[in-house]
Structures are given as C-alpha cells and as structure tokens.
Amino acid sequence: MSYEEGTHLAHRQHVKYFMRFLNILPSSLSSHDTTRVTIAYFSVSGLDVLGSITSVSLELRSRIIEWIYFLQVHPNKSNGDMSSCGFQGSSTINIDLDEANSHYKCGHLAMTYTGLCILLALGDDLSRINRKALVAGVKALQTPEGNFSATLSGCESDMRFVYCAACISYILDDWSGFNIPKATEYILKSINYDFGIAQCPELESHGGTTYCALATLSLTKQLDKLSEEQVEGLKRWLLFRQVDGFQGRPNKSVDTCYSFWVGASLKILDALHMSNYGNNKKYVYETQDCVVGGFSKWPDTCTDPMHTYLGLAGLSLIGENGLLEIVPTLNITNRAFEHLKAIHRNWANES
Amino acid sequence: MSESGESDIEWIFYKDRPEWRDVIPVPENDGPNPVVVIAHSEKFEDVYDYFRAVLQNNEKSERVLQLTKDAVELNAANYTVWQYRREILKALGTDLRPELDYVESVIKQTPKNYQVWHHRRVLVEWLRDPSQELELTCDALLQDPKNYHAWQHRQWAIKTFGLYDKEMQFVENLLKEDVRNNSAWNQRYFIVNNHLGWSDLNVQREICFAMEKIKFVKNNESAWNYLRGVLLHDKxxxxxxxxxxxxxxxxxxxxxxxxxxxxxxxxxxxxxxxxxxxxxxxxxxxxxxxxxxxxxxxxxxxxxxxxxxxxxxxxxxxxxxxxxxxxxxxxx
Known part of the structure; x- marks a missing residue:
C-alpha cells in the first residue's frame, strides 16, 4: 500500500506529546482541574496504543500509580459507609471533612473508570483497590431510571456514566453494584426514531452516547436484547456518520474523536469492516500535528490529549501499522486487557 | 497571571483581605507523587485554598457565596463548588431569583458546560418556575442551534412543566433557518410524540411536512430520517x-x-x-x-x-x- 504525503504516523512526536501532558500543564488548563485523571488516562493509554509504555521510566510509572491510589476514596472511618468510594479526579477536595460535609470527598465514575484503566496499562495488579468499596460506590450512583450519576455531590446523570459504571464493574469482575436489567431498559428507551442512541430518552441520537450504550450492552452481555431491526438500523445510522472521517450527528461536522466513538460502535456490532478505512484514515491524518505531536478535532486547529488519544485509538481499530490493538468496549489496549484477564484469574483462585 | 484579564487590576487576594483574617487557608495536598500538574495562577490557588478552608469549617455565609462565585469564575466545571453553593443558598434562605440571573450569565460564558446547566435545572426545580427556560435555551440555541446541553434542558423543562404550546412554531423557525438542523427535527418528533400524538391525521401531516422539506433539499438525511420515523406510526x-x-x-x-x-x-x-x-x-x-x-x-x-x-x-x-x-x- 502506498502512503500519500502526510499520511504517516508521527510516532516519536506523539510519545513526546503525551509525556509533556503527564508532567506539567499550563494554567490555561485550569478548567480541567477536577478531571486531571482523565488527562493522565489519555496520555498513558495513548502511550500504550503507541506501544511505548516502556519508554515511560519505571520511576514515572510508579509515581503515576501512587498518585492514582492516592486519589482513592476509602470507606468512612467512623461509620464504614462506602457510598462515596471511587477515585477522585484530582486533589482539589482532598481534605478531611467532618460528618456534615463528608459527601464532598467522593469518587467520580469517569475518574474511577479511567483511573483503573491507567493502573491496568501500567501493569499494576490492582491489589490496593478496595473492590468491595468501589462496587458499593457504583451502586450508590444508579438512579431509579436505570442510568448513573457521576458523583454523590450533586451531578447530572446520563448515558456516559452508565458506560463508566459498566466498565468499572467489568474491570472489578463484580456486577453487584450494577442493576443490569434497569440499565438495559434505560438504554433501550434511549434508542431514537433514527435508530441512533441518545444521552437520555428522546434526546437527539449522538455518536458518543451510542458508543456508551453499545459498549455497555456488550460488557453486560445484553446485545441480544436489541431486535434485528434495531441492530440493522444502528449499523446504518453509524455507517452514515462517515463523510470522510466520521461526524457525531447527522449534518454536523466531521471530528477526529468519532473515528473512535463511531468506529468502536461499529466494531462492537461487527460492522466496522463495511466503513471506508482509506477515507477515515486520511481525515484523521489531516488533523495530525507532525511537528509537536497530537491530533485535533478539525484540521489546523488546536490539538488536545483527548483527540490525540481517540485519533490514535480510531486508527488502531482499522489496523494502522505501529499501533497496538484496542479493545473497543473498555477502550484499553489488548495488552492491558490480557493483563486484566490474568488479574481476574488470580481473583478467581483467591476466592 | 490572572484568568480574566483587565477586570482583575483591582483584585485583592483572599489572604490579603482583612475580613478573611479569621480563616486559615488550606493548600491543595496533591501527595508526594503528583503527575499531570496544572501550573495554576496565584489567584486560582488563593481562591481554592480558601474554598477548601470554608468547606472544612462548614461555613455557610454571604462571604462564602461570593467566594464560590470567584471559584466558579476560575473553573466553572468544578461540580463541588456548585453543589456547595446550592447548600449555602438553601441554608441562608437566599432569594433564588437573582441566582437565576447569575447562572444565566455563567451559561452565556460557558454554554457547553454540564455543571452550569445542572445548577440551572436544580434552581428551576426548587422554584417550580420554568417561565424563563424557553427564552434562556432559545438564546443559547441562537448562538449554537445544535447545543446538546441546551436541547436537553429545554426538553426537560417542556416535559416537566408541559410547555408545548409554542414549541412547534419554534422548531419551524429553526428549520426555516436551516433545514438540515437535525436537533430541530428531533425536537419536532419529541413534540408530536409527547404532546400532539400520532393520530392518523398527524401522521399524514408530518409525512407531508417531511416530503415538502425533502423536495426543497433532497439530500438531507435529517428529513429522510424523520420521514422514516413518522412512518413507524403508520400502520x-x-x-x-x-x-x-x-x-x-x-x-x-x-x-x-x-x-x-x-x-x-x-x-x-x-x-x-x-x-x-x-x-x-x-x-x-x-x-x-x-x-x-x-x-x-x-x-x-x-x-x-x-x-x-x-x-x-x-x-x-x-x-x-x-x-x-x-x-x-x-x-x-
């Protein structure tokens, strides 16, 4: 296969790019203050997809692992309550609080999920995870509608956190905090008239939320709850998102991140091979910064760690050379997934 | 140094304010091994050092309300600050009307932020007064007709408080503006599905509407999808x-x-x-x-x-x- 100009992976630059984000960020990123773990996830998982985890020094790897564990919220010392357990996204509210305000120091589902992914990518054995507590933390966040809130301290609930809760339950190999029939019901209700899936029932179908829903159905082994009409409708809706790269909604601009969100959704439905890899790849490469590394959502705009990671993950799904394989449901590399399976085997032997 | 430019010329750090002398600031404890460290401005550190302190002291007062405003200005995505602000509003029994105006101004600055819309929703629930929500979301949709947050809030308000009356006209205007606006098509379906109902007459009317729009722009996926969606209700x-x-x-x-x-x-x-x-x-x-x-x-x-x-x-x-x-x- 011949490569057109500009369609090669700036591998070395991307490694450097992620290494910079693991280190120190400018004050202009202050709005990410409570979600630093996600930036660490994009960077660590990005290095993993690039096959470059080994280029992270052992010292830095251990620092990252210690930092993630440092953000684990443990059961309440006085009454043993575990509903706040999970990972915080940063140390912003890492303070001792008395009973009245103790709920402010609480885990956040997206941070717990991405924190666990970081530990897996770095080869940690999850032995310092309080599994029972994390599962209780998940359980405390499922709403009567079947979806999940992100945290205990006043937060919206939607499809994104259904997905995070499913990933956490899968990684911890414990579904006792996740009511599968309720969540499935919520997902099925969020399927729209065009067969795409929305953030909540009746809202507009969206590529990102369709991914969250399908990955959840796959992790909970509920894909068979979709009718044939729904599966075929979803395949078409997802494939029609391809313009050259992929868009997230009909008649919206193409964006690098949907090469992963829509690509992985198609992969889950075993339909990715029906998309056009060449056009997809060409678009993603148009958003690559070959000089300083990174990908952006659109050509010639600002790169960021999320689009860089998802751009690489999207390329990995279509088998791009030089990238490790991605598990579409958990959004970690196959390498990290194999490590998780070994941990699961150990847990099974222990019990 | 500061995030908000010229307006900060007169900024006085909390640590230099006499009226805050009774509070001991609590610096962030990021542990011995921090990574992904954000080099916050001095102002950011100062405000959040004091925010941690009042949270720890469980202080709920007017001056803390002001402090949470400063904290929000520095990072509107901090859900803890918003939640604490709500607890203070409740504890002080503050008039919530000015709060609606305040959050509206924050929404205008950061219209794609989950926390601000959540705050708005809670306020409307407390007041049981949705009278400004259609206008607020209309303004946001004028800026960006596909703003997912604005649509989500609008659907919630309409559904919760039964505000369907003028919604069809709103959708028609949006579609006149841009017939490819998929969000508007989705909203049209939402209105028929929840309010008008899929009577034979309505089904036929919606089919005709979609066909008219397709005649106008033939390669418009949104209109075709809508037509197909309406036909789900045609026996x-x-x-x-x-x-x-x-x-x-x-x-x-x-x-x-x-x-x-x-x-x-x-x-x-x-x-x-x-x-x-x-x-x-x-x-x-x-x-x-x-x-x-x-x-x-x-x-x-x-x-x-x-x-x-x-x-x-x-x-x-x-x-x-x-x-x-x-x-x-x-x-x-």
Whole structure:
C-alpha cells in the first residue's frame, strides 16, 4: 500500500506529546482541574496504543500509580459507609471533612473508570483497590431510571456514566453494584426514531452516547436484547456518520474523536469492516500535528490529549501499522486487557 | 497571571483581605507523587485554598457565596463548588431569583458546560418556575442551534412543566433557518410524540411536512430520517403508504439519486418482501439494482455496506426462485 504525503504516523512526536501532558500543564488548563485523571488516562493509554509504555521510566510509572491510589476514596472511618468510594479526579477536595460535609470527598465514575484503566496499562495488579468499596460506590450512583450519576455531590446523570459504571464493574469482575436489567431498559428507551442512541430518552441520537450504550450492552452481555431491526438500523445510522472521517450527528461536522466513538460502535456490532478505512484514515491524518505531536478535532486547529488519544485509538481499530490493538468496549489496549484477564484469574483462585 | 484579564487590576487576594483574617487557608495536598500538574495562577490557588478552608469549617455565609462565585469564575466545571453553593443558598434562605440571573450569565460564558446547566435545572426545580427556560435555551440555541446541553434542558423543562404550546412554531423557525438542523427535527418528533400524538391525521401531516422539506433539499438525511420515523406510526408501514411510495418514485423519475432516496426505496422493497407483497417494482431485483448503483456510483464510501444489503436480497431472490421451481414441480 502506498502512503500519500502526510499520511504517516508521527510516532516519536506523539510519545513526546503525551509525556509533556503527564508532567506539567499550563494554567490555561485550569478548567480541567477536577478531571486531571482523565488527562493522565489519555496520555498513558495513548502511550500504550503507541506501544511505548516502556519508554515511560519505571520511576514515572510508579509515581503515576501512587498518585492514582492516592486519589482513592476509602470507606468512612467512623461509620464504614462506602457510598462515596471511587477515585477522585484530582486533589482539589482532598481534605478531611467532618460528618456534615463528608459527601464532598467522593469518587467520580469517569475518574474511577479511567483511573483503573491507567493502573491496568501500567501493569499494576490492582491489589490496593478496595473492590468491595468501589462496587458499593457504583451502586450508590444508579438512579431509579436505570442510568448513573457521576458523583454523590450533586451531578447530572446520563448515558456516559452508565458506560463508566459498566466498565468499572467489568474491570472489578463484580456486577453487584450494577442493576443490569434497569440499565438495559434505560438504554433501550434511549434508542431514537433514527435508530441512533441518545444521552437520555428522546434526546437527539449522538455518536458518543451510542458508543456508551453499545459498549455497555456488550460488557453486560445484553446485545441480544436489541431486535434485528434495531441492530440493522444502528449499523446504518453509524455507517452514515462517515463523510470522510466520521461526524457525531447527522449534518454536523466531521471530528477526529468519532473515528473512535463511531468506529468502536461499529466494531462492537461487527460492522466496522463495511466503513471506508482509506477515507477515515486520511481525515484523521489531516488533523495530525507532525511537528509537536497530537491530533485535533478539525484540521489546523488546536490539538488536545483527548483527540490525540481517540485519533490514535480510531486508527488502531482499522489496523494502522505501529499501533497496538484496542479493545473497543473498555477502550484499553489488548495488552492491558490480557493483563486484566490474568488479574481476574488470580481473583478467581483467591476466592 | 490572572484568568480574566483587565477586570482583575483591582483584585485583592483572599489572604490579603482583612475580613478573611479569621480563616486559615488550606493548600491543595496533591501527595508526594503528583503527575499531570496544572501550573495554576496565584489567584486560582488563593481562591481554592480558601474554598477548601470554608468547606472544612462548614461555613455557610454571604462571604462564602461570593467566594464560590470567584471559584466558579476560575473553573466553572468544578461540580463541588456548585453543589456547595446550592447548600449555602438553601441554608441562608437566599432569594433564588437573582441566582437565576447569575447562572444565566455563567451559561452565556460557558454554554457547553454540564455543571452550569445542572445548577440551572436544580434552581428551576426548587422554584417550580420554568417561565424563563424557553427564552434562556432559545438564546443559547441562537448562538449554537445544535447545543446538546441546551436541547436537553429545554426538553426537560417542556416535559416537566408541559410547555408545548409554542414549541412547534419554534422548531419551524429553526428549520426555516436551516433545514438540515437535525436537533430541530428531533425536537419536532419529541413534540408530536409527547404532546400532539400520532393520530392518523398527524401522521399524514408530518409525512407531508417531511416530503415538502425533502423536495426543497433532497439530500438531507435529517428529513429522510424523520420521514422514516413518522412512518413507524403508520400502520401501513413505509411500503403501504401510496403517498410516500409515489413521492419517492416521482423523485427517482426526476433523476434524483440521493443515497437517502435510494436507501429508502430499498427499505420499501425490503418491507414489501417481508409482507409477502413483493412486486417487480418493489422486489429483490429492484433492491439489488439500487444497491449496485449506490455501491458503484452514488454512495461509494459505503460500497461494502450496500454489497452486504445486496447479499440479503440475493438470498431472498434465490429462495423465491427455489420456491417457484418447487411450486411448478408440485403442479406437474
């Protein structure tokens, strides 16, 4: 296969790019203050997809692992309550609080999920995870509608956190905090008239939320709850998102991140091979910064760690050379997934 | 140094304010091994050092309300600050009307932030007063007609408080502005589904509406999807409604080759076959021919998909031929 100009992976630059984000960020990123773990996830998982985890020094790897564990919220010392357990996204509210305000120091589902992914990518054995507590933390966040809130301290609930809760339950190999029939019901209700899936029932179908829903159905082994009409409708809706790269909604601009969100959704439905890899790849490469590394959502705009990671993950799904394989449901590399399976085997032997 | 430019010339750090002398700031404890460290401004550190302190002291006062405003200005995505602000508003029994104005101003600055919309929703729930929500979301949608947060809030307010009356007009105006606005089409479905209902009359009216818009812009996926969605509520399906099928054939005759038209006709064929009403016009041969045209000419990017669909019809065709042979043999 011949490569057109500009369609090669700036591998070395991307490694450097992620290494910079693991280190120190400018004050202009202050709005990410409570979600630093996600930036660490994009960077660590990005290095993993690039096959470059080994280029992270052992010292830095251990620092990252210690930092993630440092953000684990443990059961309440006085009454043993575990509903706040999970990972915080940063140390912003890492303070001792008395009973009245103790709920402010609480885990956040997206941070717990991405924190666990970081530990897996770095080869940690999850032995310092309080599994029972994390599962209780998940359980405390499922709403009567079947979806999940992100945290205990006043937060919206939607499809994104259904997905995070499913990933956490899968990684911890414990579904006792996740009511599968309720969540499935919520997902099925969020399927729209065009067969795409929305953030909540009746809202507009969206590529990102369709991914969250399908990955959840796959992790909970509920894909068979979709009718044939729904599966075929979803395949078409997802494939029609391809313009050259992929868009997230009909008649919206193409964006690098949907090469992963829509690509992985198609992969889950075993339909990715029906998309056009060449056009997809060409678009993603148009958003690559070959000089300083990174990908952006659109050509010639600002790169960021999320689009860089998802751009690489999207390329990995279509088998791009030089990238490790991605598990579409958990959004970690196959390498990290194999490590998780070994941990699961150990847990099974222990019990 | 500061995040908000010139307005900060007069900024006085909390640590330098006499009225805050009684509070000992609590610095962030990021542990011995921090990574992904944000080099916050001095102002950011100062404000959040004091925020941690008041949270720890459980202070709920007017001055803390002001402090949370400063904290929000530095990071509107900090959900803890918003939640604590709500607890203070409750504890102090503060008039919530000015708070609506305040959060509106923050929404205008950061219209794609989950926390601000959540705060708005809680306030409206507390007040049981949705009278400003349509205007607020209308303003946000004027800025960005596809802002997902604004649509979510709008649907919630409409559904919770039954504000459907003028919504159809709102949607029609948006579609006049941009007939490809998929969010607006979705909202139209939402109104019929929740409010007007899918009576035969409404189904026919919505079909006509979609067809009008398709005539105007033929390759508009949103309008085609809407048409298909409406037909979910037509007992005759997509193959049995003569108005729709002749509309499609008319377009086809007039040389329209939009992939959405062709895929629609393929679906008509599929349904006709499944109902046992397949004809030479709406049967496997026609569908296979259309798949071929899409694959090689009109929708090449999805060529593999159209081959996949075509295979299904080829299978049907083989089965129909087998059946025919069988029937002939039985007759002999």
């Amino acid at each position: 005759r399906g997509i193959s049995g409604n003569a108005v729709v099928t002749s509309f499609c054939e008319e377009l086809y005759k007039n040389k329209c080759r939009s992939p959405h038209l062709l895929s629609f006709i393929i679906d008509i064929c599929d349904e006709a076959i499944k109902k046992g009403e397949s004809s030479s016009f709406h049967g496997p041969d026609r569908a296979i021919e259309l798949c071929q045209a899409l694959c090689t000419k009109y929708d090449k990017i999805r060529c593999k998909y159209w081959n996949y669909i075509s295979e299904k019809f080829k299978k049907v065709k083989r089965e129909q031929e087998e059946q025919k042979k069988q029937d002939e043999a039985d007759e002999k």
